Amino acid sequence: MKSPRIRVKLGILAAIALIAALSWSTTAQTDWLAPDPSVISKFQDEESQHSHIMEVMGYLTDVYGPRLTNSPNIREAGEYALKTLSAWGLANVHEEMWGPFGRGWSNELFEANEIAPRHFPLIAYPKAWTPGTNGPIIADAIYAKIEKEEDFAFYRGRLRGMFVLTAPMRVIEAQFEAPAHRFTDQELADLAQPRPPQPPPDKAALDRQRKQQEFNNKLVKFLTDEGAVAWLEPAPHDGGTVIVMGGGSRDPKDAPVLPRLAVDIEHYGRILRTLEKIIPVTLRINIANKFYDDNLDSFDILAEIPGTDKPDEVVMLGAHFDSWASGTGATDNAAGSAVMMEAMRILKASNVKMRRTVRLALWTGEEEGLLGSRAYVKEHFADRNSGDLKPDHAKLSAYFNVDNGTGKIRGIYLQGNEAVRPIFEKWMEPFKSEGMTTVSARGTGGTDHVSFDEAGLPGFQFIQDPVEYETRTHHTNMDVYERIQAADLKQMTVIVASFVYMTANAEQLLPRKPPAKH
């Protein structure tokens, strides 16, 4: 219970805060300029007439994809990005090492067929960081319905040399909705509002999830110890699309697990239903996977356009460069990487004056927990554990991020920083006709702007049309070049370049959120 005296004190503090806020907002209205239409049209002309964005997309996906962190592919993709950024005349182009991340991994060869009672090729993918089979293996499949630890006893000694399926079939429904979607005006209006109050975290559900994870770890160990040849797991999604992520450890010291496959649900179902009819199923599977333990560290890619009269102050733009391993990481996140690289190119090619230094960062290790961007923020700006700030913490105006697929920009999340609302509304004005209409009071998570936000730095992510992200491409085998909408990427590029340009030339650094209360 609060005493009345404390309440009075708080009232005064609140009043001081209100006066500060009011005086700030009057200065803000006079100081923050609107974009210059001639500069925007320079950016638009450069992008519509000399775009390199689909060429970059093609290299990052078809040639170097997928780009799993610490794989040989991503190291080559990194060299390509360095070469490209240097050729565009950007300054200070380099890789900055961070780590340790862990071992590299790649799939070198994969074949999987049912050979009896009928032949058909399986749509399936090895999970990242799992081992291969050391050559082709012909063996029977078994449905071992193992749902709890007590089920281990029954199957002990029965799985050696077999392909094991443990999960029951799930219900697959027709897809009545189109996979692609653009935000409606109503959806954007909803998104503009603060997030509706969320129910408190369901402790029981979290508990079940944790127990399921623990059981899963025991099951992997059991199947490995029992000498099963491989574990076939039904993948999320359907229609030949499968989500494939990791299945083994990145730590070379950890005990190896058995080969694990993410299997398309329709093909998983056919094998399972045949087995349930007591008809033996024979598979022929050949997996060649490689581990790389020579360099456990990874890298971020940096490039700059030096500022003219405030070169020690910085505006950053970035995206994660890494992907999962079954598709080519096109929408997640070659798209964001290509947009950010291309934004740098048009800023440079347009030869516009920028007072602050503009710095591009392409991160790795995002998919494993924002690792590359967190390492960079810790090295250059702040240690979020100790709270120690580096001198450059005071000199970063903002960080802008793109990582929501191929869809064009429809707005920006304030990330709880209401002070930037009038500024972003002004900067958004020239792009309303292109669909960017929404400043959202919400924050969004799950990608690299969070590394800046959690260190007390202004970090922003744009709102993008979802297109096919959740329904088809995110972390799937179908995250490929064909799913990219070129016109959307070009729209994004011009908007990002414009926001970066405005930040680089503003009178002041962008306002920051008040420090979080503890």
Ligand SMILES: [Zn+2]
């Ligand atoms: Zn991503």
